Structures are given as C-alpha cells and as structure tokens.
Amino acid sequence: MVVDVKSLIQEGADLTDRALEMLIPSAQTVPASIHGAMRHSTFAGGKRLRPVLAMQAGITIAGALPKGIENLGAALEMLHTYSLIHDDLPALDNDDLRRGKPTCHVVFGEAIAILAGDALQTRAFEILSSLNCPPAATVQIIGLIANAVGTVDGMIGGQVLDLESERLKPTPELVEAIHRAKTGALIRVSVVSGGVFAGANAGDVARLDRFGRKAGLAFQIVDDILDMTVDSEQLGKTAGKDQATEKATWPAVYGIDQSRRDAAQLIDEAFAALEPYGSRADGLKAVARYLVERQN
Numbered sequence: 001m002v003v004d005v006k007s008l009i010q011e012g013a014d015l016t017d018r019a020l021e022m023l024i025p026s027a028q029t030v031p032a033s034i035h036g037a038m039r040h041s042t043f044a045g046g047k048r049l050r051p052v053l054a055m056q057a058g059i060t061i062a063g064a065l066p067k068g069i070e071n072l073g074a075a076l077e078m079l080h081t082y083s084l085i086h087d088d089l090p091a092l093d094n095d096d097l098r099r100g101k102p103t104c105h106v107v108f109g110e111a112i113a114i115l116a117g118d119a120l121q122t123r124a125f126e127i128l129s130s131l132n133c134p135p136a137a138t139v140q141i142i143g144l145i146a147n148a149v150g151t152v153d154g155m156i157g158g159q160v161l162d163l164e165s166e167r168l169k170p171t172p173e174l175v176e177a178i179h180r181a182k183t184g185a186l187i188r189v190s191v192v193s194g195g196v197f198a199g200a201n202a203g204d205v206a207r208l209d210r211f212g213r214k215a216g217l218a219f220q221i222v223d224d225i226l227d228m229t230v231d232s233e234q235l236g237k238t239a240g241k242d243q244a245t246e247k248a249t250w251p252a253v254y255g256i257d258q259s260r261r262d263a264a265q266l267i268d269e270a271f272a273a274l275e276p277y278g279s280r281a282d283g284l285k286a287v288a289r290y291l292v293e294r295q296n
Helices: 005-023 032-042 049-062 069-087 104-108 110-128 135-149 155-165 172-182 184-197 202-229 250-254 256-272 275-293
Strands: none
Touching: 005 049, 005 069, 005 275, 032 069, 032 104, 032 110, 049 069, 049 184, 049 202, 049 275, 069 110, 069 135, 069 155, 069 184, 104 110, 110 135, 135 155, 135 184, 155 172, 155 184, 172 184, 172 202, 172 250, 184 202, 202 250, 202 256, 202 275, 250 256, 256 275
C-alpha cells in the first residue's frame, strides 16, 4: 500500500495540536508570562514527529488509532519542546533561532525560558499520569519516558556528553552514544510508548524498541548532515553550528556520503523489526522513511 506520508503526518500533527491547545494553559492564565513562553515554543511550527510516531506505533499494534493516544503525543511533544528551550539557552547551544522564529529566551528572557522548559516537563508527566489506558500500561509508559529523558542513556545524559565533547576529537563510540541518548532516546520511547498504550506485549515492545533505536539514530545522522549542507532559512535554525563548535557528529567521523548510506541502512534494519505486522506497520515505516529523506 502506498502511504501519503505528508497527509499522514499533517493529520497526526493536527490531532496533536488540538490536544496541546487544550492541555497547555492559555496565554492569559496567570502567571501569563510563563504560559505565553510555553506556547511560544510549543506552537512554533514543529512537525510533531514524535507524537506521529507514537500514533503510528499504536496503529501497528491495535490495527486502528487508539482512542486518547493524542494526549500521549501531546506529552511527548511537551518534553521535546522543553528540551529545545533548554538546548537553545546561552549556557548550552546559545542559539537565537528555532523553527525559523526567535528562541524562547530571546523573546522572554533566560529566567522565564528556563522555567517554561521546567513547566512543560512537569505538565507532560501530569498528563501521562492520567492517560486513557490500563493503570499498568500508564505506569509502564511513565517509567519508560522518564528513563528516556534522564541521565543514563537518556536525553539529559546525551546533552551532557554533547557539551563535554565539544572541541575534542570525535570517536565513533562517542558520537553513537551521544546520538542514541540525546535525540534517539525520545524517538525510541515515542514508538514504544505508543505501542504500550495500544496494548503491546513483551514481544511487541522488543520489536518496537529495536525499530525505534534504529530510526532514532538515523534521524540524528540526517540532522547532522543537514546542519552541514543546507542554509539557516531552509533548516529553520542556525546552520553550521556543529562545525563551528566542533561538535561530535556522524559526518565529522564518517563523512557526508557514508553518513547518508548509514542512515539508509539503519532504516532498512528498522523495517526488518516490523515484518510481523504486515501492512499495519505501513504508516510507521513511511514516517521513518520521511525521517531520513527530509530537507529540514
């Protein structure tokens, strides 16, 4: 079956945006500054790829979109946005452009930006605690996501490795560790948690985890390539920063051509994990393919 991936992603993004609109306090809710900052970054035009991956994983397991999974997607997007707000701060990546718009700290100041990131993380876990799925699945999802955001093989730990590796000679082992943790962990857990929400068993979780690990690493490899090959306007953020700060990236170790081949091979390996699901996994595969073919 041929999947219209752009329509699929847009439909998932629209569903996520409607949930986010309801779940994040309005910009008029006191204290207005923090809610304005949360909304500024959350509604800055993201593709909602993590929520879409969760939704498509749910379809892969259940055969149809599970009712209420958009709240899981919204929570994942809040966690992703919190990480972007903090990554852009002067103390970390020091960037003033995100998704083609001024970053949160540029508009609201550093103090409010820090607190906006904290608030999005806190609100995300509040939403996760009330998901419309069996209590055991809710607890499992919270544990999986907390681990993926944390310091051991998680997003925060990956950010620390990334910071500490600047201006050091990158090694294959270091680059893979950073990528699997900083970006890959949240992509992987989006897939796995979507499956758990839909009723995945232990075998399903193992297959979705394998798929998510491969696709997450491929996503970051492509991100590294784009930073080196497209301009800031197309990228939606400041291009060339990885090279300027001598970050440990996949192309810095393997070169651009090999990096493209590696990303494509990882997607093929990710697809192999989904063979038992047949056509139910077509949407999930299409999104994964999009991850490595995108231009921003």
